[in-house]
Structures are given as C-alpha cells and as structure tokens.
Amino acid sequence: MGTTNFYLEPNSVCSGIATVPGDKSISHRAVMLASLAEGESQVVGFLPSTDCEATLKAFQSMGVKIDRFTETNVRIQGVGIKGLRAPSDKLDMGNSGTAMRLMSGILCGQQFDSILVGDHSLSSRPMRRIQKPLLQMGAKLVTDEDGTPPLTIQVSSELVGLNYVLPVPSAQVKSCVLLAGMYAKGKTCVEEKTPTRDHTERMLQTLSYPIEVNRHNVCVEGGGKLLASDIEIPGDISSAAFLIVGALISNKAVLTIRNVGVNPTRDGVIQILQLMGANIQLTNPRTMGMEPVADLIIHSSELHGIEIPQALIANSIDEFPIIFIAAACAEGVTTLKGAEELRVKESDRIAEMVKGLKVLGVDVDEKPDGLIVKGGELNGGEINSGGDHRIAMSFAIASIKAKQAITVLDTENVMTSFPNFVEVLSKLGLKITQQISQH
Numbered sequence: 001m002g003t004t005n006f007y008l009e010p011n012s013v014c015s016g017i018a019t020v021p022g023d024k025s026i027s028h029r030a031v032m033l034a035s036l037a038e039g040e041s042q043v044v045g046f047l048p049s050t051d052c053e054a055t056l057k058a059f060q061s062m063g064v065k066i067d068r069f070t071e072t073n074v075r076i077q078g079v080g081i082k083g084l085r086a087p088s089d090k091l092d093m094g095n096s097g098t099a100m101r102l103m104s105g106i107l108c109g110q111q112f113d114s115i116l117v118g119d120h121s122l123s124s125r126p127m128r129r130i131q132k133p134l135l136q137m138g139a140k141l142v143t144d145e146d147g148t149p150p151l152t153i154q155v156s157s158e159l160v161g162l163n164y165v166l167p168v169p170s171a172q173v174k175s176c177v178l179l180a181g182m183y184a185k186g187k188t189c190v191e192e193k194t195p196t197r198d199h200t201e202r203m204l205q206t207l208s209y210p211i212e213v214n215r216h217n218v219c220v221e222g223g224g225k226l227l228a229s230d231i232e233i234p235g236d237i238s239s240a241a242f243l244i245v246g247a248l249i250s251n252k253a254v255l256t257i258r259n260v261g262v263n264p265t266r267d268g269v270i271q272i273l274q275l276m277g278a279n280i281q282l283t284n285p286r287t288m289g290m291e292p293v294a295d296l297i298i299h300s301s302e303l304h305g306i307e308i309p310q311a312l313i314a315n316s317i318d319e320f321p322i323i324f325i326a327a328a329c330a331e332g333v334t335t336l337k338g339a340e341e342l343r344v345k346e347s348d349r350i351a352e353m354v355k356g357l358k359v360l361g362v363d364v365d366e367k368p369d370g371l372i373v374k375g376g377e378l379n380g381g382e383i384n385s386g387g388d389h390r391i392a393m394s395f396a397i398a399s400i401k402a403k404q405a406i407t408v409l410d411t412e413n414v415m416t417s418f419p420n421f422v423e424v425l426s427k428l429g430l431k432i433t434q435q436i437s438q439h
C-alpha cells in the first residue's frame with residue numbers, strides 16, 4: 001500500500017490572498033440536521049473532506065436523497081425527524097469523532113438498530129463520555145470493553161429528557177445529548193462551565209427547532225420539528241489557522257483570508273496569537289446564516305512567548321498543534337496547562353507535537369496536561385504525523401522558518417479536513433511537494 005508524504009523546502013513564505021474550505025463542524029451539522037428536516041435544503045460551502053463525506057454517506061444509507069451539484073454545493077431532501085430508515089450495513093464514520101458522537105445522539109432515538117465503526121484512530125477514542133448521558137436518557141448503547149468504538153445502538157423505549165452537567169468541556173458531548181433530546185420526552189438541558197463551540201445550537205435555530213440558549217445552559221424540547229432552510233457555510237477557522245501562523249512566521253508577508261468563520265466560541269486561536277504579538281485584523285464583518293464571518297488580514301509579526309490563558313483553551317482546542325509551531329518560532333517561553341483533552345484527539349497531540357518539535361531541535365518540555373516550549377531556531381528533519389491531519393499540516397507550516405528541509409510522513413489524513421491544503425499553500429508560496437511512497 002502507498003502512503004503520502006509531504007516534502008518541504010526550507011525558508012519559504014505564506015503570503016497573498018486565499019480562501020479556505022468550509023467549516024468541518026458546521027458541515028457535519030448541516031448534513032445531519034438538513035437530513036432530518038422537513039423539505040429541501042441547499043447547502044453551499046460544504047467541506048468535501050473524507051470526514052464530512054462519511055456523514056453524508058451515512059445519511060444516504062439511511063434513505064436521505066442528497067444531490068451533488070459540485071463538490072461543495074449539496075441539495076438535501078430532508079426526510080423529517082422520524083423519517084430515517086435502517087441502514088443495510090454498519091455506518092463507517094472514518095476518522096471523525098464529531099460524526100460518531102453526534103450521530104450516536106440521533107441514532108439512539110430511532111426505531112432501528114445500528115452499529116457505528118471508525119478507522120484505527122477513531123477506534124481508540126473515548127466514547128463513555130457520550131454513553132453515560134445517553135444511558136441516563138434510557139438509550140441502549142454498547143461500546144467495546146475499554147469504552148471505545150464500535151458502538152452498537154439498539155432500539156429502546158422512548159428516551160426521557162435529561163439535565164446534564166458536562167464533566168469535560170466538549171461540544172461533541174453537548175451536541176450528542178441535545179440531538180438525543182429531540183427524541184426524548186420532555187426537556188433536555190446541558191450545562192457547561194466552560195462554553196464550547198455552539199454550532200449545533202445555531203444550526204437548530206436555523207432549522208427552526210425549539211431551543212433555549214443561555215451562556216452556560218442550553219435546552220431543547222423533545223418532539224419538535226426541523227424545517228428545511230438553505231445553509232451557507234463559512235471557511236473553517238481551524239484550517240485558516242495554518243495559513244495565519246504561516247504568514248506570521250514568514251518574512252515580510254501580507255496575507256488576506258476571505259470568508260472565515262469567526263464564531264466567538266471558535267476564535268481563541270486569534271486571541272492567543274494576538275497575545276503573542278500577532279498582527280491580525282478582522283475586516284468586513286458579516287454573517288452567513290447564524291454564523292459570524294470576516295476577512296482576515298495578517299502581517300508577519302515578531303511573536304513572543306506567553307502563558308496561555310485557561311479561558312481560551314476550549315475555544316482553540318483544535319489549534320494547539322499550530323499554536324505550538326508559533327510558540328517554537330517566538331521569542332521566549334510559551335506555557336500551556338490544563339489541556340489534557342489534547343491527548344484524546346485524532347492522536348495524542350501533546351506527545352506527537354513534543355516528538356516532532358524535538359526532531360526540529362526545539363527545546364520543549366512535556367507535561368501531563370500541556371507543554372512548555374522555548375522559542376528558537378528550527379532545524380529540518382523527518383516527522384511522522386502520527387496519523388493526525390493537524391500534526392501533518394503544522395509541521396508543513398514549520399518549514400517556512402526551518403533551516404533545512406522537512407519531510408512529513410503519513411499525510412493522507414489531511415484529506416479529513418483540508419483536502420486542497422497543498423494547492424492553497426503552494427499558491428501562497430510554501431515550497432511543498434507530495435510524494436507517494438510504496439510499502
């Protein structure tokens with residue numbers, strides 16, 4: 001079997017004008033909720049990544065008619081909240097924790113059994129966090145002995161509403177419970193001490209579902225209806241983050257990224273980089289449906305190390321790999337604490353980043369819940385992505401500042417979130433080539 005690697009020449013740049021593909025979190029939710037709505041929804045700006053395609057395919061296999069006009073323009077004929085049909089096979093969620101955890105909430109409310117499986121990485125991710133509240137609602141969901149997928153869901157009697165206090169800040173768990181809540185008797189509320197991304201809440205509102213939203217508490221009424229609506233999806237700030245850091249660490253770059261989602265539950269990366277001295281401006285603020293959007297203008301900046309504020313962790317949880325690259329290029333020390341969740345993402349992102357930064361000669365100290373990075377010069381070397389798209393893309397961006405070439409091994413996974421990464425970054429000046437190696 002062949003694997004894809006990136007080869008990156010040192011000392012390049014990330015400058016110019018770009019757009020990034022549609023938001024991954026919102027694309028999943030658009031497909032899920034438009035499929036359950038009454039009527040036809042047109043989704044524009046859908047992310048054609050392997051993660052989101054897995055969600056789309058799962059709904060097709062449950063009887064939802066979905067037409068593709070282009071890769072990013074999709075028309076969904078909703079079947080109504082009770083209109084899904086039993087799939088003929090297991091539902092394969094690929095690499096996507098979001099797909100698996102959100103779908104579980106929906107599937108627990110159906111009148112058919114289902115089995116959810118995933119790839120090697122997803123098969124080792126913790127699912128007790130969704131199993132616990134779903135069982136409390138009366139669902140029948142079984143995990144492997146160690147709490148990981150596959151997930152077997154059986155028909156249960158009607159779910160009952162739940163008041164659930166999130167034990168870990170997780171939008172996936174919050175969303176799973178709220179989606180199950182649509183099928184439950186009475187009201188289901190989720191309380192979160194730390195606000196997490198609120199795309200499910202916004203998408204439910206877009207599709208007219210009865211929901212009450214407060215800063216720390218969200219409630220849905222069971223037995224409501226979703227009504228179709230056209231949905232425009234903004235560019236993914238998590239993908240934009242690679243370009244942003246690329247421009248910041250470049251020599252004399254000015255980068256404009258158009259149409260980036262800047263939902264306040266997702267913009268922690270901008271705030272953290274600004275605290276490090278980054279020159280990032282938001283212009284042309286507007287909304288796409290319920291989601292705030294802006295164009296970003298980034299100038300190369302002299303970054304300095306900081307202690308990352310706890311309050312910004314949940315809102316930048318996916319951006320730490322690339323924030324660590326910024327920290328490695330900054331003057332002084334950057335410290336992150338209280339981010340143990342990074343160990344249960346697509347890979348153990350603390351361990352993988354420490355390994356890769358050490359290859360580049362960076363002075364880094366691993367902690368159970370974070371790390372300490374001392375900025376300095378970056379060497380080249382060979383780095384394994386650990387099967388994780390964001391690790392692969394982070395080290396590709398590190399090459400901008402590296403003194404020698406970097407090879408990133410196992411980069412096929414970039415297709416899960418940013419399918420045209422090589423094309424977009426090449427146009428901006430990154431010296432990147434893809435290589436297929438045979439094993």
Ligand code: S3P
Pocket residue numbers: 024025026098169170171172173175197317318341
């Ligand atoms: C996501 C929530 C986050 C994030 C993931 C996408 C979502 O996961 O890391 O990439 O779309 O709800 P957690 O809920 O596990 O923090």
